[in-house]
Amino acid sequence: MFSAETRDIIVNGLWKQNPGIVQLLGLCPLLAISNNVVNALSLGLATTLVMAVSSGSIAVLRNTIPQQIRIPVFVLIIAALVTVVELAMHAWMLPIYVVLGVFLPLITTNCIVLARVEAFASKRSTFHSVLDASAMGLGLTGVLVVLGVVREIIGKGTLFSGIDLALGAQAKIWVLHVIPDYQGFLLAILPPGAFIGLGLLIAARNQFEALRARRSHRHAPPGIVGSQHC
Amino acid sequence: MQTTLRESLSTAFVLLLFSVVCASLLAGAYLATRPNIERSEQAQKLALLVQTLPAHSFDNDPVNTTHPLPMDPLLGLKHAGTAYLATQAGAPVAVVLEAVAPDGYAGEIGLLIGIRADGRIAGVRVTHHRETPGLGDYIEIAKNDWIAQFIDKRLDAPVAAAWKVRKDGGRFDYLSGATVTPRAIVKAVHKALRYFELHRGELLSRKRMVAPSFLDPHGGRVGRSTALGTIETSLQTPLHTVTFPASAN
Numbered sequence: 001m002f003s004a005e006t007r008d009i010i011v012n013g014l015w016k017q018n019p020g021i022v023q024l025l026g027l028c029p030l031l032a033i034s035n036n037v038v039n040a041l042s043l044g045l046a047t048t049l050v051m052a053v054s055s056g057s058i059a060v061l062r063n064t065i066p067q068q069i070r071i072p073v074f075v076l077i078i079a080a081l082v083t084v085v086e087l088a089m090h091a092w093m094l095p096i097y098v099v100l101g102v103f104l105p106l107i108t109t110n111c112i113v114l115a116r117v118e119a120f121a122s123k124r125s126t127f128h129s130v131l132d133a134s135a136m137g138l139g140l141t142g143v144l145v146v147l148g149v150v151r152e153i154i155g156k157g158t159l160f161s162g163i164d165l166a167l168g169a170q171a172k173i174w175v176l177h178v179i180p181d182y183q184g185f186l187l188a189i190l191p192p193g194a195f196i197g198l199g200l201l202i203a204a205r206n207q208f209e210a211l212r213a214r215r216s217h218r219h220a221p222p223g224i225v226g227s228q229h230c
Numbered sequence: 231m232q233t234t235l236r237e238s239l240s241t242a243f244v245l246l247l248f249s250v251v252c253a254s255l256l257a258g259a260y261l262a263t264r265p266n267i268e269r270s271e272q273a274q275k276l277a278l279l280v281q282t283l284p285a286h287s288f289d290n291d292p293v294n295t296t297h298p299l300p301m302d303p304l305l306g307l308k309h310a311g312t313a314y315l316a317t318q319a320g321a322p323v324a325v326v327l328e329a330v331a332p333d334g335y336a337g338e339i340g341l342l343i344g345i346r347a348d349g350r351i352a353g354v355r356v357t358h359h360r361e362t363p364g365l366g367d368y369i370e371i372a373k374n375d376w377i378a379q380f381i382d383k384r385l386d387a388p389v390a391a392a393w394k395v396r397k398d399g400g401r402f403d404y405l406s407g408a409t410v411t412p413r414a415i416v417k418a419v420h421k422a423l424r425y426f427e428l429h430r431g432e433l434l435s436r437k438r439m440v441a442p443s444f445l446d447p448h449g450g451r452v453g454r455s456t457a458l459g460t461i462e463t464s465l466q467t468p469l470h471t472v473t474f475p476a477s478a479n
Contacts, residue, residue: 032364033364065244066244069245073245073248080252083259087262088263090266090267091266
């Protein structure tokens with residue numbers, strides 16, 4: 001159904017080169033909001049949208065952007081697109097804007113957007129660039145949602161709290177109280193909880209890959225590739 | 231040398247071109263979304279306005295019963311603001327003041343402060359802010375009911391020295407990790423109560439008594455500096471005798 005290249009791009013984004021637990025890119029704004037599922041999913045999807053649009057437009061323009069000034073131009077385009085998305089959400093998707101609110105401009109500073117533009121979209125076809133950005137974005141969203149589930153259950157004993165902000169007051173009944181009469185565990189909600197949770201996720205992934213490698217008699221378990229900070 | 235210069239210039243020109251295109255894109259998006267955003271901000275403000283008034287206590291439309299508010303330092307407003315008056319059968323029940331806490335962690339925090347005719351706070355809501363998400367944003371009623379602790383507080387209860395967050399020896403709770411934000415709001419609410427005390431008569435009158443001369447910062451300042459010492463006694467003064475607080479002082 002897919003060509004080998006297309007499949008590689010999708011697998012890389014969602015698993016092999018997952019930005020959240022393999023590349024460890026773009027974590028600062030995202031770790032901050034993974035303290036519940038609704039926030040994590042909303043910002044993950046908004047980031048995916050911005051990544052897809054900016055990768056697409058930069059892939060279209062890739063031959064007109066001079067090599068020496070490509071990074072400032074990329075940043076300019078990403079910042080402009082983020083602002084347009086923010087304005088559009090404020091005007092036409094108010095409930096979602098209420099949830100994401102001040103988090104949206106932070107997408108500009110998320111270096112995974114710039115990283116994919118620089119590493120991929122500035123060199124490849126438009127279709128593959130959009131696909132790559134979407135796969136990377138969804139891979140990141142997946143990690144955020146898992147982290148959000150873990151942190152929300154451990155920290156507050158609930159799931160989907162805050163969904164009433166996005167879908168109206170009647171959605172309040174969808175909030176699941178997973179652990180009744182839970183006293184809460186503040187550490188999971190605060191930033192340290194994000195780092196501990198992420199560490200555990202990375203460990204779980206590495207363990208899984210190591211097991212799989214041993215089973216298929218490959219030589220070395222793939223560790224963390226190219227960890228960078230931003 | 232010549233070629234380098236030409237290259238630099240053409241690169242600079244391309245960058246300029248991209249900047250212009252991006253700027254027009256932003257301008258277009260701003261113009262296209264402005265009407266909707268203004269409408270939703272207005273609707274949000276009205277919804278907040280109702281929350282700062284005691285429920286079912288008024289029968290007028292406060293949105294259309296307004297006084298202009300001057301750029302008084304006690305309110306922190308950078309533009310002329312609005313006071314909304316709630317009345318029941320013609321008698322003033324409460325007034326909602328627009329105010330700004332200028333010293334939030336990330337700039338200004340816009341506030342609506344509902345004050346009953348007897349000087350008790352009916353409700354406070356945050357209209358806009360840029361505080362740190364997940365840390366300082368508990369001032370929004372949607373995130374936390376922290377802001378509800380102002381209800382029924384008065385200028386003299388707690389006493390002026392206790393109008394601070396607990397960390398500074400005051401009466402007001404805060405969430406650990408973010409004290410700058412609540413500190414700014416507590417201060418702004420206290421100042422707004424002082425403003426209310428000084429201008430109670432005109433704020434609660436149904437007519438637009440705020441004459442231009444009254445907006446004069448000099449008049450306000452003179453009145454306030456002498457009034458500060460007599461706030462406690464003037465709180466006990468029956469409402470109908472206080473017609474022109476500034477001139478009375």
